[in-house]
Amino acid sequence: MKLSVVCSESRLRELPSLREILDGLFIEFHAWYHNSELPEPELLQGLEECLEYSTYVLCAVDSDDFNSAWLHYSLGYQRGRTDRMTFWVLPEEAHSVPDWTNGFIVISGSRRDVYDYYAEVEVSWSEETREKMARHNISDQNIEVSPRAFTETVQKGDRFLMGLFLEAGFSPSLRDSSGVPVLNHAIRSGHISLASSLLEVGAELDGVAEDRGTTPIMDAAAAGLVDLIRIMIDMGAEMDHASRDGQTAVTLAVGNGHDEAAIALIKGGADVDIKDMLGMSARKYATLYNQESILKAIDTLQ
Known part of the structure; x- marks a missing residue:
């Protein structure tokens, strides 16, 4: 399972500790953050590479990010798949989550809450992967x-x-x-x-x-x-x-x-x-x- 974390500069400080806690799961971790010093084409290219890498996307956002171009680009790239894209906001920012996120998982809590959520996702993903492999193995026997x-x-x-x-x-x-x-x-x-x-x-x-x-x-x-x-x-x-x-x-x-x-x-x-x-x-x-x-x-x- 591959997880891409995308965030703005304001949440950048969360990445090292988030990565550390997610090391307890069998998850490949990739990260991108909005660097205002980079030109937009280069910025979006890096975002696209990050999104292309992933099975799941975690958007670590604050209240200002919900109107950002990079977040909406991420949504477009995922084609609005609510089962693959999750938003993580700090508890004090929970009131700022817009209505259009209805249908998505929104984690309003600590890094431990993020860990608990992806621990459950990993189990489901493992089952899904096993199912696909089993079907492939059956087909390989011309059955x-x-x-x-x-x-x-x-x-x-x-x-x-x-x-x-x-x-x-x-x-x-x-x-x-x-x-x-x-x-x-x-x-x-x-x-x-x-x-x-x-x-x-x-x-x-x-x-x-x-x-x-x-x-x-x-x-x-x-x-x-x-x-x-x-x-x-x-x-x-x-x-x-x-x-x-x-x-x-x-x-x-x-x-x-x-x-x-x-x-x-x-x-x-x-x-x-x-x-x-x-x-x-x-x-x-x-x-x-x-x-x-x-x-x-x-x-x-x-």
């Missing part, structure tokens, strides 16, 4: 930077590429064109580590896939992914959501013969008596299929 490509990456189990998509700003809760979250795709494809990573970075825990009406824990139950089920239980996943045919996570686990998964859900508090469209519950399926370990867990825990 489209799109939701569809992100979904396909998760289905294939490419952990590294999934990480690039997340760094590029794609949501861990993204859904495909059929309304299926990428988390559900990871689970259905058996990619437990990818599913765990998506959960860690904030994927929606109870998002319902529009194709089957299942939540992530339901898809994990149907596949018998016990470790993932336990992770989601610990995270507070909804246990008793029913799919389109009325089946819950524990019903799916029992019906697919995943005894350990079913027991984990029962221990987590799943309701074994919710009936599906056939009038059957997890308890009834376990009785029908003579799944003794599940019946024992039900009797012990309920």
Whole structure:
């Protein structure tokens, strides 16, 4: 991140101490001040070089500077970008800030206030830079930077590429064109580590896939992914959501013969008596299929 500080002669004394305090951040510092002894063409050339150098511009100004040619030149050069240009005035000058600065950040305070502001800006800038680099790295692999490509990456189990998509700003809760979250795709494809990573970075825990009406824990139950089920239980996943045919996570686990998964859900508090469209519950399926370990867990825990 590159910061240019432009100021008038009256604020020149602030530059050394400002530069010293900003050294605590990873910011390249460049400065220009209005030197009344220089001819205007030379002065504006130096200002333009300073502005061209920068990612962000801090204008250290006093009340007289708001009408100055050099400040308005700076505004024109930045094309009025309020997200890149900031004004810093001393507290006693705050009353002199004109209305046209509305929309810009105006810091009325000490050098420490300036530091605190750019510390926050640096974080945002770093995130923006990482996102651009991630998109570039994806494109370098001849892969489209799109939701569809992100979904396909998760289905294939490419952990590294999934990480690039997340760094590029794609949501861990993204859904495909059929309304299926990428988390559900990871689970259905058996990619437990990818599913765990998506959960860690904030994927929606109870998002319902529009194709089957299942939540992530339901898809994990149907596949018998016990470790993932336990992770989601610990995270507070909804246990008793029913799919389109009325089946819950524990019903799916029992019906697919995943005894350990079913027991984990029962221990987590799943309701074994919710009936599906056939009038059957997890308890009834376990009785029908003579799944003794599940019946024992039900009797012990309920």
